[in-house]
Amino acid sequence: MRAPLRRVAIAVLVLFGLLLANANYVQVVQARSLQRNPNNGRVLLQEYQRQRGPIVVGGRDIARSTKTNDALKYRRTYPDGKRYAAVTGFYSFVYGATAIERTNNSILSGTDDRLFVKRVADLLTGRPRQGAAVVLTIDRKAQEAAASALGDRRGAVVALDPRTGAILALVSSPSYDPTVLSSHNGRKIRAAYQQLLADADSPLLNRATNATYPPGSLFKVVTAAAALSSGRYTPDTRVPAPQTLDLPQTSRTLGNFGGETCGDGRTETVAHALQISCNTAFAGIGLALGADTLRAQAEKFGLNASYQVPLTVSRSVFPTQVDEPQTAYAAIGQFDVRVTPVQAAMIAAAVANHGTLMKPYLVREVKAPDLSTFDVAKPAALGQAVSPQVADQLTGMMKLVVEQGTATSARIPGVSVAGKTGTAQHATGAAPHAWFIGFAPADSPQVAVAALVEDGGELGSEATGGRVAAPIARAVMEAVLGR
Amino acid sequence: MTVLAIDAVPGRRRRGVELAMLLFAVLVVAAAYVNVGYAHDGTVPPDVLRYAAGLGGLFLVGHLAVRLVAPYADPLLLPSVALLNGLGLVLIHRLDLGSADRARQLGRSLPRSDAPLQLLWTAIGVGLFVAVLVVVRDHRLLQRFTYTAVAVGLALLLIPAVLPARFSEVNGARIWIRVAGLSFQPGEVAKIALEIFFAGYFVAKRDLLSLMSRRVAGIDIPRGRDLAPVVVAWLGSLAVLVVERDLGTSLLFFGIFIAMLYVATQKVSWVAIGALLFAAGAFGAYHLFGHVRTRVDIWLHPFDYASNQGYQLVQGLFGLANGGIFGTGLGQGRPDIVPFAKSDFITTTIGEELGLVGLMAVLVLFLLIVERGLRAALGVRDDFGRLLGTGLAFGFALQVFVVVGGVTRLIPLTGLTLPFLSYGGSSLVANWALVALLLRVSDAARRPSAQPAAPAPERSTTEPVAGTAATAATAQTQVFPR
Numbered sequence: 001m002r003a004p005l006r007r008v009a010i011a012v013l014v015l016f017g018l019l020l021a022n023a024n025y026v027q028v029v030q031a032r033s034l035q036r037n038p039n040n041g042r043v044l045l046q047e048y049q050r051q052r053g054p055i056v057v058g059g060r061d062i063a064r065s066t067k068t069n070d071a072l073k074y075r076r077t078y079p080d081g082k083r084y085a086a087v088t089g090f091y092s093f094v095y096g097a098t099a100i101e102r103t104n105n106s107i108l109s110g111t112d113d114r115l116f117v118k119r120v121a122d123l124l125t126g127r128p129r130q131g132a133a134v135v136l137t138i139d140r141k142a143q144e145a146a147a148s149a150l151g152d153r154r155g156a157v158v159a160l161d162p163r164t165g166a167i168l169a170l171v172s173s174p175s176y177d178p179t180v181l182s183s184h185n186g187r188k189i190r191a192a193y194q195q196l197l198a199d200a201d202s203p204l205l206n207r208a209t210n211a212t213y214p215p216g217s218l219f220k221v222v223t224a225a226a227a228l229s230s231g232r233y234t235p236d237t238r239v240p241a242p243q244t245l246d247l248p249q250t251s252r253t254l255g256n257f258g259g260e261t262c263g264d265g266r267t268e269t270v271a272h273a274l275q276i277s278c279n280t281a282f283a284g285i286g287l288a289l290g291a292d293t294l295r296a297q298a299e300k301f302g303l304n305a306s307y308q309v310p311l312t313v314s315r316s317v318f319p320t321q322v323d324e325p326q327t328a329y330a331a332i333g334q335f336d337v338r339v340t341p342v343q344a345a346m347i348a349a350a351v352a353n354h355g356t357l358m359k360p361y362l363v364r365e366v367k368a369p370d371l372s373t374f375d376v377a378k379p380a381a382l383g384q385a386v387s388p389q390v391a392d393q394l395t396g397m398m399k400l401v402v403e404q405g406t407a408t409s410a411r412i413p414g415v416s417v418a419g420k421t422g423t424a425q426h427a428t429g430a431a432p433h434a435w436f437i438g439f440a441p442a443d444s445p446q447v448a449v450a451a452l453v454e455d456g457g458e459l460g461s462e463a464t465g466g467r468v469a470a471p472i473a474r475a476v477m478e479a480v481l482g483r
Numbered sequence: 484m485t486v487l488a489i490d491a492v493p494g495r496r497r498r499g500v501e502l503a504m505l506l507f508a509v510l511v512v513a514a515a516y517v518n519v520g521y522a523h524d525g526t527v528p529p530d531v532l533r534y535a536a537g538l539g540g541l542f543l544v545g546h547l548a549v550r551l552v553a554p555y556a557d558p559l560l561l562p563s564v565a566l567l568n569g570l571g572l573v574l575i576h577r578l579d580l581g582s583a584d585r586a587r588q589l590g591r592s593l594p595r596s597d598a599p600l601q602l603l604w605t606a607i608g609v610g611l612f613v614a615v616l617v618v619v620r621d622h623r624l625l626q627r628f629t630y631t632a633v634a635v636g637l638a639l640l641l642i643p644a645v646l647p648a649r650f651s652e653v654n655g656a657r658i659w660i661r662v663a664g665l666s667f668q669p670g671e672v673a674k675i676a677l678e679i680f681f682a683g684y685f686v687a688k689r690d691l692l693s694l695m696s697r698r699v700a701g702i703d704i705p706r707g708r709d710l711a712p713v714v715v716a717w718l719g720s721l722a723v724l725v726v727e728r729d730l731g732t733s734l735l736f737f738g739i740f741i742a743m744l745y746v747a748t749q750k751v752s753w754v755a756i757g758a759l760l761f762a763a764g765a766f767g768a769y770h771l772f773g774h775v776r777t778r779v780d781i782w783l784h785p786f787d788y789a790s791n792q793g794y795q796l797v798q799g800l801f802g803l804a805n806g807g808i809f810g811t812g813l814g815q816g817r818p819d820i821v822p823f824a825k826s827d828f829i830t831t832t833i834g835e836e837l838g839l840v841g842l843m844a845v846l847v848l849f850l851l852i853v854e855r856g857l858r859a860a861l862g863v864r865d866d867f868g869r870l871l872g873t874g875l876a877f878g879f880a881l882q883v884f885v886v887v888g889g890v891t892r893l894i895p896l897t898g899l900t901l902p903f904l905s906y907g908g909s910s911l912v913a914n915w916a917l918v919a920l921l922l923r924v925s926d927a928a929r930r931p932s933a934q935p936a937a938p939a940p941e942r943s944t945t946e947p948v949a950g951t952a953a954t955a956a957t958a959q960t961q962v963f964p965r
Contacts, residue, residue, distance in 0.1 A: 002861060003749065004745050004746045005861050005869065007745075008742055008745070008746060008857065008873060008877055009857045009858075011742075012850070012853050012857065012876075012877065012880045013850070013854075015880060015881070015884045016847075016850045016880070018884075018893060019846055019883075019884060019887050019891070019893065020843055022891050022892075022893040023803075023834065023839055023842050023843060023846070023887075023891055024839060024843075026800060026803050026804065026834075026891050026892065027803050027806060027838070028808060028839060030804065031804040032804075034800055034801055034803075034804035035801075035804050035805065037786065037801070039786060039789040039801075040804075041820075042798075042805050042817055042820060043805075045817050045820070046805065046811070046817065049811075
């Protein structure tokens with residue numbers, strides 16, 4: 001009996017060997033793929049067991065984790081949540097995370113590989129693992145100015161530092177309170193979320209980064225840039241500016257805003273055409289340059305590409321298939337040309353920064369829980385949108401727009417401001433979107449802004465970019481400049 | 484191979500070692516308890532001393548019983564079991580905290596805490612352990628009850644099958660007796676009864692079962708009519724599978740039967756025949772029964788069933804992955820997400836919070852108990868004891884293999900409890916009785932040969948003094964058969 005008994009003992013060893021090997025396989029080899037499995041709700045749950053790092057603006061937390069008594073040990077709260085919702089997003093155990101909460105999750109939750117050394121140190125010292133702080137480029141005063149200037153109107157405001165691409169303000173309206181969605185009460189979260197989804201004004205949509213609009217007349221800056229860069233035009237070149245422009249290949253005509261005449265109704269300088277936002281002049285320039293030239297210039301300003309700032313900025317579009325009448329409309333920012341407010345701000349910023357387009361970014365630095373900085377954003381150029389000479393010419397023309405053109409409401413006493421309005425038709429019978437892009441001070445820019453108000457806001461069909469959007473941009477520029 | 488060797492120095496009692504290791508086990512358990520409390524509330528649980536003293540006192544009673552009535556028993560078994568039992572209590576307490584937290588969050592009324600009840604069952608288990616040691620002074624006593632054991636075992640197995648489903652069915656498996664809020668898994672007790680039966684039966688019949696008529700391809704083929712017991716056992720296992728819908732119990736009983744038959748007859752052909760029958764049964768069951776097919780499909784493609792029948796397995800795997808190598812730490816994971824984490828799936832709680840390291844340690848602890856049990860079987864001088872020891876130890880090993888293998892997706896999932904760790908009174912109490920029997924066998928195996936040895940029956944003197952073999956053969960001597 002002893003020999004078979006020994007074999008039984010060996011069989012038991014083999015069985016346990018299989019169990020041990022399999023446990024190693026599951027917990028080590030398969031572990032990563034199991035943790036990435038879309039069915040795995042545990043990873044998020046586990047994040048709640050650690051103190052998540054704060055999101056910081058100007059030395060103050062705009063998102064922070066506080067200890068609770070329930071199973072999810074930390075609760076995310078957003079002081080002043082509504083004002084920063086477009087930037088922070090929410091952090092919900094039902095609906096996941098959005099915006100910075102999502103894009104910088106590994107830093108905030110402390111799982112990022114860059115935090116590895118710190119994690120090992122925490123393990124050795126027995127300190128509970130903690131997330132790192134994400135410090136944003138947002139200028140608190142600019143953000144507050146943008147939010148209050150925009151008010152309840154549907155729209156968005158984006159402000160950039162043209163020299164670096166740092167995003168100084170990013171507001172989308174209407175907004176929502178992320179604190180409710182980040183609570184620990186599943187029923188309340190669902191109810192609040194469903195209500196936001198049902199809202200016709202789509203408060204969950206980030207209009208600054210993820211909505212595209214026809215740019216209207218502000219696109220004339222791009223058309224002007226293409227014209228000046230072509231060498232065939234200077235700001236003083238006189239171009240045809242009829243009351244209506246006959247469109248080639250059709251019997252239709254293109255007119256000016258409100259059916260007005262530009263100047264004498266025959267010709268205009270390029271500069272003055274921009275100042276008074278003359279449609280026929282720029283449509284004519286567009287036709288003369290051709291769609292390919294316009295598209296190339298638009299792409300140099302950043303259109304037809306999407307960006308991670310690290311929020312994903314949707315692709316702004318200059319269409320690929322454009323016939324001649326469509327080119328005329330595209331040159332004045334109509335037809336299928338569409339831009340996000342971030343893209344609009346990038347156009348202003350590139351002109352302001354002597355033609356160099358900087359990549360927009362929202363995260364200035366990452367700070368470990370002991371406040372040691374270990375990752376600082378390095379500004380990066382996306383490319384040269386226009387030459388410094390052309391940028392200077394455009395700046396001069398845009399200063400005239402503010403000083404004595406369509407955007408006089410953007411004027412700031414003692415500061416020279418450059419800008420361009422846009423009043424974009426987008427649907428028959430609907431009030432136009434009101435736009436303004438601009439920067440200040442014009443000679444050494446510190447801030448570039450884009451402001452958009454959907455459907456003209458409270459002025460409706462009476463709205464123009466100059467009346468509705470320019471004052472918002474002015475408030476933001478004043479806030480950044482400390483005026 | 485050293486683990487399999489018989490003790491080089493028989494006759495050493497080593498009860499002091501046992502006591503020291505018991506103390507260590509209680510310390511480990513108390514530390515784990517403090518760890519859970521600290522992770523959950525940030526404070527040391529105020530009742531830790533009371534808890535450790537209570538548990539220690541309980542195990543001390545077990546230790547004293549061993550010291551008095553089984554002084555030569557293996558000193559490693561009781562501390563290993565105590566450690567597992569204590570760890571199980573801490574894990575169940577930890578899961579209680581988890582479900583209470585969840586109920587609080589959802590605003591529901593707090594669920595009943597299971598740990599206090601499990602502690603009560605531990606006390607009952609230790610009581611039964613002492614009772615078995617005291618009553619069964621010699622394991623050969625049990626041989627007389629060979630046929631009583633089979634009657635009891637089969638009856639226990641049959642009750643849930645006969646009872647209406649509402650009294651016996653939990654999660655599709657009809658292996659329970661549920662009356663008045665109490666539930667009882669008779670299979671756990673049936674397992675021991677049938678092990679006693681198999682041991683007695685094979686001792687009586689092994690000469691017959693060893694007869695082989697022909698030799699084909701190097702394997703001895705038994706005579707047709709001698710196949711009858713195997714076929715009966717096989718059909719019985721299949722009946723368990725079909726009627727009670729429990730893959731685990733079915734596989735467990737058939738495996739124990741074949742292993743004991745093999746050890747009794749020394750014929751590899753029985754293992755081959757058993758394997759063939761098992762393969763045929765598994766194949767047939769797969770094609771005939773939907774619930775078996777589903778189990779296999781979930782095993783092969785768990786993520787296709789992630790939100791329905793495979794939810795438990797998949798969540799368990801996520802828990803194991805979450806634990807990784809070192810685990811989240813006690814009280815810091817979310818093992819309560821896995822349904823039935825306290826019973827069948829306690830393995831994933833260990834894997835998640837104590838990590839691969841902790842899970843392997845627990846498995847090695849189980850292996851230690853099994854190999855020590857087999858060593859007792861190897862050392863004991865009578866055939867009945869040898870077979871009984873084999874059955875008890877191998878059955879224990881197979882149960883651990885089936886449940887841990889099922890939870891970690893090595894084999895299809897079945898419904899068995901993990902001995903000493905899982906929540907459940909019947910399992911805990913039955914396993915304490917099982918360990919008492921193993922200790923009884925090991926006491927006989929390690930008793931100095933100066934003491935009466937097989938085939939002469941062993942005396943059940945409580946404190947044998949070396950060289951006093953002559954001190955009175957008692958009336959007990961005659962009760963043993965053979």
